[in-house]
Each structure stands twice: as C-alpha cells, then as structure tokens.
Amino acid sequence: MSAKEWRKLFPILDQEVNGKPLVYLDSAATSQKPIQVIEALDKYYKEYNSNVHRGVHTLGTRATDGYEGAREKVRRFIGAKSTQEIIFTRGTTTAINTVARSYGMANLSEGDEIVITPMEHHSNIIPWQQVAKVTGATLKYIPLQPDGTIDLQDVEKTVTEHTKIVSVMQVSNVLGTINPIKEIAAIAHKNGAVMVVDGAQSAPHMKVDVQDLDCDFFAFSAHKMCGPTGIGVLYGKKALLNKMEPVEFGGEMIDLVGLQESTWKELPWKFEGGTPIIAGAIGLGAAIDFLEDIGLDNILKLEHELADYAMERLSELDGVTIFGPKHRAGLVTFNLDDVHPHDVATVLDSEGIAVRAGHHCAQPLMKWLEVTATARASFYLYNTEDDVDAFIKGLTTAKEYFGHVF
Incomplete structure (x- = not known):
C-alpha cells in the first residue's frame, strides 16, 4: 500500500477545513487515528466494557485479556524482555515524572549530577529541575553543535563519575535531530549512571529495541502513534523497577493492606494504582497492530x-x-522572516493546512536558537508529496500577504 491508500484509513482526513481539503501536518503534536483503532475502542465500550483484574464474570475476563494482551503487544513492539517491565501511564510526561519522583528522589543527593540536553521537551526538563532542587543534585547540559546535533565527545566531557542520571530524547520534536542513544547509554553506564530515554517522537516512527539501546528507562505516548490520548508507557529494567517505590497509592496496586502498613503487588501492577486506562490500552494495542502491519x-x-x-x-x-x-x-521547523509563526500558521489554516506554531514546549531550545517561536510541519504515514506542495503553496500565499502588509 502507498501513503495515499493509508490515508483512506483515517476518517478525519476526509474533510474540508475553511473550504479547502484538510492537509494535516501536525502529527508531532498528535497523530490521527485509523479506523481500526476507532473500531477497537468502539467494540470495547459496546461489547465488553468492564473493570479488569477484579471480577470473575465474562466481561471482566474479556476486558482483562484485552488490557494485558495490549501489554504483551507493547513488550514485543519495543523489544522488552518481560511484560513486568511495561508500565501503563497517562503518557510520556507521567512516565518521566515517575522515574524522577521514584528513582531520582531516592537515589540522588548533593554532589550528584543529572545530565540532559538543551533540546529536551519541557517534560524532560522540569522533573529533573525538581529532583535537583529537592536532592541538591546538579543539573548539567550536553552542549549542542551549531546544527542542533550532539557530539559524543561533548557527552564524554559532560558525563562524569558523579553523574547518576542521563535523560535524553531520541528524536527532537523541534529540530528533528535523531540522537545516538545507544552510544550515549554506553557512556552513561561507563560512569555508573542510568539512561532515561524520551521516546515520544521515536516510537511512532522507527523500530525501537530497548535491549539493543541498553537504556534503563524508555517513555512514549499512544496518541502520537495512531492510538488514543490519555495513555502511554514506561519501560524500565526489571531490576530497577523492583527497587523503586510506587508514586500513586490506592486500589489495584496493593497486595495486603493493614491499619498501619501496606504491601504492594508485584510488577507491573504496583505502579498502576486505581482503575487502569483500560480502553486506552486496548486502543494502543490496536495501534501497534496497525503500525506493525504497515x-x-x-x-x-x-x-x-x-x-x-x-x-x-x-x-x-x-x-x-x-x-x-x-x-x-520527518518534520521541518522554520520561520518566515519578519512574520510571527502564529501569523504564518493562521494563514496556512485558512488554506486548510494544519501546522504547529509556538515554542513547542521547548523554551530553552528556542533561547538557544535565538527565537521566541517557530513554525513546524510534521509528517506521518498518511502524508504525501501533494501535502508538501499544498504546504509550500500556502506558505507562498503567506509570504505574499505579509509582504503587502509590511
């Protein structure tokens, strides 16, 4: 099948926006959903909506099978050793916060270092800022090359024997930079640090093998990979997860509860307090099936x-x-001289073209680029060269319009 044929599987794309055929170029923010995922969610709610792990009735069993079946699909999708290493979360942000709050707070102290990069999404900066404030650890940044890439020599210089955590995105949501995670992980481990990977922009677009990367934690979201919003995944090596304490407490994640003390379930459930994201997991499983089929x-x-x-x-x-x-x-981030990105995006929207404009949750990177905001066109499996041509035509219209204005 071709991209034009794949496009037909996404009902939302068959519409006009402002009287023009929709050209959706904002998949780095969230992807559209194929009919297979929509139908999987519809089937769950229509045919076997039930809570999981608790009841012995037929609907409960079917829901549990669907939920835990999705966990196995995730395990296979990223090459994890065991489903015990797959934690369902609300998304990449929650997954990274879980590592920061559970592992980081317990294992860092004054004199320790956390190493990240200036290109990180805010969800891979702010949690580490908070850990540093509470523990007294130092937050350090690997410098970027002029083109927005990482030089491994700079990684070697920045990561030291005092470094306890290295946390880097595999793919930049602004620059499109593909970072050498496997090599960075090797440097981290050589210095006794753990490697955390923000995979929000990589898992939807390329094969990921967490064992080959040898990362200790890997986080990603379903909604960027044809799945529903509100669910994501934290992968962690079993030995590390077993030593970590839960960050949410309540039902579902407990083993025994007494008046003064309680104990937790085994992995992965000790990190999944409360009624889990059942429909989301089933939708994520359907999305994985879809992506693997393509x-x-x-x-x-x-x-x-x-x-x-x-x-x-x-x-x-x-x-x-x-x-x-x-x-x-698969993205391009750009600016049109003397025109604010929001104005560019507004003109493009009038032509039915959806792009992103703003700081993209990457204000430190905007400062490094010496801009306040940028515009971004991001591509996915349902985009074609015709979409790019429409984008360029719309951008030409914007240039002409603002050329007359200014």
Whole structure:
C-alpha cells in the first residue's frame, strides 16, 4: 500500500477545513487515528466494557485479556524482555515524572549530577529541575553543535563519575535531530549512571529495541502513534523497577493492606494504582497492530523522503530559515522572516493546512536558537508529496500577504 491508500484509513482526513481539503501536518503534536483503532475502542465500550483484574464474570475476563494482551503487544513492539517491565501511564510526561519522583528522589543527593540536553521537551526538563532542587543534585547540559546535533565527545566531557542520571530524547520534536542513544547509554553506564530515554517522537516512527539501546528507562505516548490520548508507557529494567517505590497509592496496586502498613503487588501492577486506562490500552494495542502491519521501516522511509522534499521546496523560497540538521526525522521547523509563526500558521489554516506554531514546549531550545517561536510541519504515514506542495503553496500565499502588509 502507498501513503495515499493509508490515508483512506483515517476518517478525519476526509474533510474540508475553511473550504479547502484538510492537509494535516501536525502529527508531532498528535497523530490521527485509523479506523481500526476507532473500531477497537468502539467494540470495547459496546461489547465488553468492564473493570479488569477484579471480577470473575465474562466481561471482566474479556476486558482483562484485552488490557494485558495490549501489554504483551507493547513488550514485543519495543523489544522488552518481560511484560513486568511495561508500565501503563497517562503518557510520556507521567512516565518521566515517575522515574524522577521514584528513582531520582531516592537515589540522588548533593554532589550528584543529572545530565540532559538543551533540546529536551519541557517534560524532560522540569522533573529533573525538581529532583535537583529537592536532592541538591546538579543539573548539567550536553552542549549542542551549531546544527542542533550532539557530539559524543561533548557527552564524554559532560558525563562524569558523579553523574547518576542521563535523560535524553531520541528524536527532537523541534529540530528533528535523531540522537545516538545507544552510544550515549554506553557512556552513561561507563560512569555508573542510568539512561532515561524520551521516546515520544521515536516510537511512532522507527523500530525501537530497548535491549539493543541498553537504556534503563524508555517513555512514549499512544496518541502520537495512531492510538488514543490519555495513555502511554514506561519501560524500565526489571531490576530497577523492583527497587523503586510506587508514586500513586490506592486500589489495584496493593497486595495486603493493614491499619498501619501496606504491601504492594508485584510488577507491573504496583505502579498502576486505581482503575487502569483500560480502553486506552486496548486502543494502543490496536495501534501497534496497525503500525506493525504497515511496517515501521516503511513509515520511516516515507517520512525521510517527505522531510527531504519539504526542505528542498522550502529552500526555493526567499526569507525562510530552516532549523535543525540535514539528516532528520520527518518534520521541518522554520520561520518566515519578519512574520510571527502564529501569523504564518493562521494563514496556512485558512488554506486548510494544519501546522504547529509556538515554542513547542521547548523554551530553552528556542533561547538557544535565538527565537521566541517557530513554525513546524510534521509528517506521518498518511502524508504525501501533494501535502508538501499544498504546504509550500500556502506558505507562498503567506509570504505574499505579509509582504503587502509590511
């Protein structure tokens, strides 16, 4: 199948916005959902809606099978050893916060170091800022090269024997930079640190093998990979997760409860307090089935082709600045000279073209780029060169409009 055929599987894309065919170029923020995922959610609510792990009735058994079956699909999808290493969370943000609050708070103290990069999403900066404030640890940053990439020599210089945590995104949601996680993890481990990976922009687009990367924790969200909102995954090595305390307490995650003391269930359930995200997990499982049927390699190839084509077309326009390296994931971040990105996005929206504009939850990176905001077009499996052409045509319209205004 081709991208044009894949597009037909996404009902939302078959519509007009402002009288123009919808061109959706904001998948880095959230992807659209194929009919297979929508139907899986619909079937759950219509046919076997029930709580899990608790009842012995038929609906409860079916719901539990669907929920735990999704956990096995996730395990296979990222190459984890065991389903005990797969924790369902509300998303990437919750997953990273869980590591910060449970592992970070318990294992860091004054004199220790946390190492991240200036390109990180706020959800991979603020939790570590809070850990540093509470524990007295120092937060350090690996410097970026002029094109927004990481030099491993800089990693070697920044990570020291005092470093306890290294936390880096695999793919930048702004620059499209694909970071050398496996090599960074090796440097972290050589210095006795654990490696945390923000996989929000990588898991939806490329094959991920957590054992090959040798990361200690890996976090990602369903809604960026054709799944529903409100659910994500924290992968952690079993030995580390077993030593960590839960961060949410209540029903479902307990073993025995007394008047003064309680004990916890085994992995993974000790981290999943309360009624879990049942429909979300089932929807995520359906999304994984969908992506594996298409093939992550096919998706990655298409996105690289679209990013290259978009950069080529953008370079034909005067007054456009493109941010990030030449070799990148499937997105292009840019600015139109003397025009605010929000104004660019508004004009594009009038043409039915959805792009992102703002700081992209990456204010430190905006400061490094010496801008207040940028515009971003991000691609997924349902995009085509026709979408890029429409985007360029819309951007030309914006240039002409603001050229007359100014």
